[in-house]
Amino acid sequence: MSQAEVVRAEEAPAGKARADAAATSVLPQARRAPSAAGFLALFRSELTLTFRRMRTISLLGILAALPVLIGVVVKVNTGGAGEGPAFIAQVSQNGLFLVFTALAVSLPVFLPMTVGVVAGDSIAGEAATGTLRYLLVAPAGRTRLLAAKFTAALAFCLAATLTVALAALLTGAALFPLGHVTLLSGDTIGLGSALLRALLVAGVVAASLAGLVAIGLFISTLTGSGIAAMASTVGLVLLVQILDTFPQLHAIQPYLFTHQWLSFSDLLRQPMHWDNELRNLGLQALYVAVFGSAAWSRFTSRDITA
Known part of the structure; x- marks a missing residue:
């Protein structure tokens, strides 16, 4: 038996159990409220599945280790505190700035990589292991399943960001005043x-x-390979992010979804400057609308379980 077949055999009962749970939670409800019941059941299932995976725990562990590493480096080499990523010069004077430094360091690469792994594997991973077909026979429907996976991935974004912030706060309090x-x-x-401002950031x-x-x-709905979706x-x-560094592309850079990621520094002013943040959040909403619609169209119209 191949490794893929072993994984399929191990995951299939879990997928069937999740489908049965979703079906059970929907059937007793009144006709006017099946959507809410089905969505909540699927969301709880997706949330549990996401955070019980060893891969997710490992990713959160790596994110938690990053602020510790930064704090130790700054503590050992205080003479070089004036150089490096944003806010690092203030870390040795106030440990709270380690939160902002860790977020500034992790946002360009580490946080997007972990989120990309979770989001990219959301549909394609289950299609590859065979658990998706069990979920699609439940009365919850494809639209609610897609919405539950999107919401669970957003919850992971929040958990990953808070992991970095909390680890940085604890490390900063232990190493600096x-x-x-x-x-x-x-x-x-x-x-x-x-x-409170750190929590807002x-x-x-x-x-x-x-x-x-x-x-x-969306990428996850285009392929049946979880690895391909994550890598893509x-x-x-x-x-x-490479395109965002070329001055020759300044005309399109404001429309790249990564362009305003580091604008949270505007929230560390008095009064807070919200112009760039509102542009950033508006741009994210646009990407959610466009690619969310594309993912829905693909997921509801194609047989991706074959």
């Missing part, structure tokens, strides 16, 4: 207000990955 924070505008705010960073989730979900999604992120 905490106290009043001097913002980029020169104003000083208290530690409590700074923590983490939420904005997570929302900035929504467009990537929609793109990964991650490769696309790297390609777009």
Whole structure:
């Protein structure tokens, strides 16, 4: 028996159980509310499946280790704290800035790679292992299944971002002093207000990955290979970020979904500057609408379980 067949044999009972759970949760409901019941059942199932996978746990572990590594490097080499990624010069003076530094370091590569893996594998991975056909025979329907997978991937974005932020906060508190924070505008705010602002920044960073989730979900509907979908999604992120560095492409760069990812630094001013953030969130919403619609069209019209 090949490795693919072994995986299919192991995953099929789990897929059937998830389909049965979705069906059971829908059938007792009144006719006017089957959609909500089916979606919640599928969302819980997808959320459990996503965060129980060893791959997901490993990805979150890598993200948690990144702020620790940055903090240790800054602590050991304080003489070079004035060089490097954004905010790193302030880390040795206030450990809270390790949160912003870790997010600035992880956002261009590490966070998109982990999100690309989860989103790219969402449909194609289950098609490859054979569990998708069990889900599609449940009365929940393809549209609700796609919506549940998209929402679960967004939940992973938030969990991944909060993992980086929390690990950075704990590391910063252990290695450096905490106290009043001097913002980029020169104003000083208290530690409590700074923590709330760090939480806001983490939420904005997570929302900035929504467009990537929609793109990964669309790519995942184009192939029955989870590895191909994951590689294509991650490769696309790297390609777009390379294109964003060429001055000759300045006319199209504002429309690239990665262009405003690091604009969260505008939230570290007093008052906060929301112009770039609103452009970023609007652009992510546009990508979600376009690629979400494309994913829905592909997923509902093609036999991807064959």
